[in-house]
Amino acid sequence: MAKRENRTFHCNRCGRYHTEYEMDNFEGNFFHDFSAYFGYGSPYDDCFFEFTLCELCMFEIAKDFKHTPMILDKDPFAPPDEQVVPFDYNEFQRRRTEPTPYYKNLFIENYNDIENLPKK
Numbered sequence: 290m291a292k293r294e295n296r297t298f299h300c301n302r303c304g305r306y307h308t309e310y311e312m313d314n315f316e317g318n319f320f321h322d323f324s325a326y327f328g329y330g331s332p333y334d335d336c337f338f339e340f341t342l343c344e345l346c347m348f349e350i351a352k353d354f355k356h357t358p359m360i361l362d363k364d365p366f367a368p369p370d371e372q373v374v375p376f377d378y379n380e381f382q383r384r385r386t387e388p389t390p391y392y393k394n395l396f397i398e399n400y401n402d403i404e405n406l407p408k409k
C-alpha cells in the first residue's frame with residue numbers, strides 16, 4: 290500500500306497553517322496558490338512570484354479591488370445566469386455566518402475551522 294504524503298498549507302498573509310494527515314476534513318481546500326510570472330523589463334524577469342492565501346485573507350484583499358473579480362462556477366449543473374458572477378464580499382460574509390437550507394451550518398463550521406487554525 291502506498292504511503293500517503295502529508296501536505297501542509299500555509300497562508301503567507303496571516304500565517305494560518307494546516308497539515309493534512311488524512312482526508313478527514315476540507316481545510317486544505319481553503320488555501321489557494323497564486324503564481325505571477327515576470328517578463329522582460331522587470332528586474333525579476335523570468336522569475337515567478339508565488340504565494341498561498343487562506344480564503345479569509347483572499348476575500349479580505351479582493352474586497353478592496355477597484356474592479357470586482359468574477360467567480361466562475363465550473364459546475365455543469367449551475368444555471369447559466371449563475372456561471373459567472375461578480376464576487377460580492379457581503380454575500381461571502383452572509384454565507385460565512387448564516388445557515389442555508391441545503392448546506393445548513395457547513396460553511397459556518399468550515400470558516401470557523403479556518404479562522405481557528407494556528408498561526409506561525
Ligand SMILES: [Zn+2]
Binds near residue numbers: 303304343346347
Ligand atoms: Zn490568511
